[in-house]
Every structure is written in structure tokens, then in C-alpha cells.
Amino acid sequence: MRKNVPKTIRYMTAVLLVGFMGISGWGQPVTVEQWGVFEASFAGPADGNPFADVELTAAFRQGDKTVTVSGFYDGDGIYRIRFSPPGVGEWTYTTQSNRPQLTGKTGTVKAVEPGRGNHGPVRVAHTFHFAYADGTPYRPVGTTCYAWIHQPMELQEQTLKTLAESPFNKIRFCVFPKWYAYNRSEPLLYPFEGTPPSRWDFTRFNPAFFRHLEKRIQQLGEMGIEADLILFHPYDEGHWGFDRMPKEADDRYLRYVVARLAAFRNVWWSLANEFDFMDEKTPEDWDRFFQIVQRCDPYEHLRSIHNGTVLYNHTKPWVTHASIQNGSAVEDFGRAVLYRDVYVKPIVFDEVKYEGNLPQRWGNLSAEEMVLRFWEGTIAGTYVGHGETYLDPKDEIWWAKGGVLRGQSPPRIAFLRKILEEGPSGGLEPIDKWQNYPFAGKRGEYYLGYFGRQSLSEWPFELYRAGLSEGMKFRTEVIDTWTMTITAVDGVFEVKKRDNYMFVDKAGRTVPLPGRPYMAVRIRRVE
16 A cells, blocks of 8 residues: 555655654664653564564663563564653663564663653543643543544644644544544545555555554644544444454554554553444453553553443453543533542543534534533543534534534633643542532632532532631632633632531622523632
């Protein structure tokens, strides 16, 4: 397939990688940031099938630390090793291979302090939340563009421009192209060598395809956006056959993808979208896929799997966080919080239906409903993802192809993101999940409450007892989540114990509200 790829694309992806990574073919020292990407390239055998026949690894050592990474064949007799230093200082490496030409290659990598904007990969933090490797809080505010990397180049560039101006710091998208409603077109590049649409050699990868994917991951990283890569999906219907490859092809594909992409710090692994709709795969297959990714990824990137109608068992040890499709669960905070209790992991409602006007019931949420679901999920101590499905004459729908955003929810999601970033560094925790008490925050310090569809003219100032003592003082703000305004309430609220469960303002004051839906309050302690 590579011979059919325009030379400009091949040149563009090659130049981009050289500019982004340290390149070493002879073992000379190279400087790279901690959590950056070092790359070593070696000439090796091109005969036979290097993708299937040649094994290559490298052990990177610093004192008593060893990180072993897998190499990969990149075509034209070139093999590559990529390494993302987890710590500063010098790392030495030595290669091993089943081919003598690639065995015993050595070199030194000098990892320096990370630059501005480089906080490392995202990890689970405080059980239910996330933070970058350097401890900086990360609050996922994601969107979905399943097949944006498979569209014409001009549309891909428009998607990047839109993302740069959006509130989103995570995007879910597919490695494989998508054959589905509003998206029935052939991509420019395919992941395997062969003849489209369905005559593929699953033992031979198309390096040009993966170089293009790497370029997009890097561009997202430069914008501070996590790339939540969907490794499998059912939206093929046998058109290409990527949804029904044999076991050996599935496993080889996973190993190759991880070898190529694991060094990018902004990568997340989503094993599948609607995994349970892939009839060719068994529960045992999904367990095996998880274990392959976990074993092959030395950096322990986040791992999840997205459901259709059947939930995966997210308590399994190789799942780092639960990726959930459920629109009804975030129509109120009480349902959303139950997932935390079951899985005791971060909960990301990656799909809660889409803002749009499609005839399908999953694609016609109002903007108000989308924003409400973000807020209800937030009050539950969980995270919510965005999607948009407005009809377009060219079928350029954000959810599938990217392009431009047409909805009204993104600016309001940006408003919520700013509020989250001004909140407790450890994330928002439900204040009293056993009652119909729509508040999250940090007990005794910070409270964020959301009244949803209710149209209240006032709210009786009352806080759950945990973390409180009489005489504590608080300032309160009223937030209109739709008009995106924050109005301070005059004066200070001083609390006293009312009963065994609640503290109230000692003067009996209430918080005035405008009698409109989608209102919230923010309460912060003052000395």
C-alpha cells in the first residue's frame, strides 16, 4: 500500500518525527525531556516479513532502574526503538534481537527537566480522580470524533483548529476507519498492506498509516489534549474486515500499536468502543487484549473499555478507570455516583448521548441537556464526555468526522472546566451521597451545588455536618450555568448545628435564586 501514498505525506510525517524526537542510529548521546520521546533507528533486514519475523527490544537502564521497550519495523529496512524517560539523568540502552544486525546496539540518553506544558502522562489519583505524573491535577473534559484522522487532510486540519479553540483536553478516536451511518467513505490510508476494501495482509502493517496517526497524536499533545485511542470497534460490518481479524492478527496488531505509540505521553488505551457489539470476540478475548496492552506498555498508560448494552467488569486489575456509555445515569447525580461505589475507580461517562438533531434517539440532545449531564456527573464526583451530531449536507458531523462545532454546549462546558480548575486540587467528592443532597467538594472547605431542572427562588443555606464546627464562616456565589455568570451573595454565612446531620446559617439566612433552571451555588470557607 505504501507505494500508493503521496510523497508529500510520507515526507511530512518523516520530517515531523525527526523534529519531535531525538534520533540516534549510532548510539551517540541524545538529550530529551523527561516524559519526552527519544528514538533510535537502525538498519536491519528487509527480506522476508520483518513485521512478523524480526524481534527487537531495548533495555534502558539508570542505576537499579530498567525499562524494557519493544521495537518495531518502520519499512525500508529501518527499525526503531522509542523511549520516554520516566526520570531525569542519563539512561544507557542495549538492544536485543533474534537478528544479529540488530543485537548489541548501545547508546546513551540524557533526560533533562521537562519543559513548560510537559507534566508527564496522566495517572489515577486520589482513587476517583486523575493527575499528571508531576502531580498537577488533570480533570478530563473530553469529546468524541471517531474517524477524524481518516478524513481528507483539509477536514483534519479544520478539526485541529476547532480543538485548539475548544474546552476539550481529551478526545476519543478510532485507530481503524469507520463504516457507519453518515460515514461511508474510504480513508486515504489503511493500517495494513493489501488491496481495499477487504484484501489485506494482516501480517504486514502500513508504516505510512501509523506515521500519520503519530503526527496527529503529537499535534494533540502540543495542544494539551489527551489522545484516547479506540483500538477496536464494531463499525466495520465486514466492509474492511478489521473487526473480525483472526486471533493472531489481533494480538500482533496490539503489540505493534503499543510498540509504536506507548512513548507518547498523551496516549490512553481504550480497548474498544461498544465492545459487546463485536460478535466475533469473546469475553476471554477482551481479557487477553487488556493483558497484552498492559504487558507491552512499560509506561502503564491509562486503560479502559467502552460498553454498548453490557458492562465490562471494570473491577479487573488491568482496568485503570471505567469508561461508561449511559445517558440516563447522569440525568441525576444519585445514579451517577453508584458507579464509583461499585468500581472504586475513576468514572468517566464518555458517552451520554450527543447534542444534535439526528433522527436517532442517541443523537438529538438539546444543548441544555448536554450541559445538565456534565453538571450532574460533576456533582457525583465523576467525569462526563461531550459529543455533537448536527446534520450536515456533507455529512461532516463532529462525532464522526470532526470539522467544526455547531452546538451551544462547548462554551458552557468551558465555563464548567474553569470552575473545576478553581476547585480542590484533589477533585470533587460527593458531600452526602446517601441523601438527595446535590453537592460535591471538600467537606468543611469547598461546596459546589447544582439544582438541575428545578426553578428555585431561594435555597436554605444548609451544609452536611462532616468537617464542620460551629462558627465556621463561608462566602457564597450563585452560578447560572447557562448564561455563564457568577454572582456573589452579600455577606458571610456563619454556621451553627441544626440537628444531628446539618449545619445552617446562625441567622437563618437563605440564598436567593432567580427562579430559573440550571442554577448552581459555590460555597468557600473564609477565615
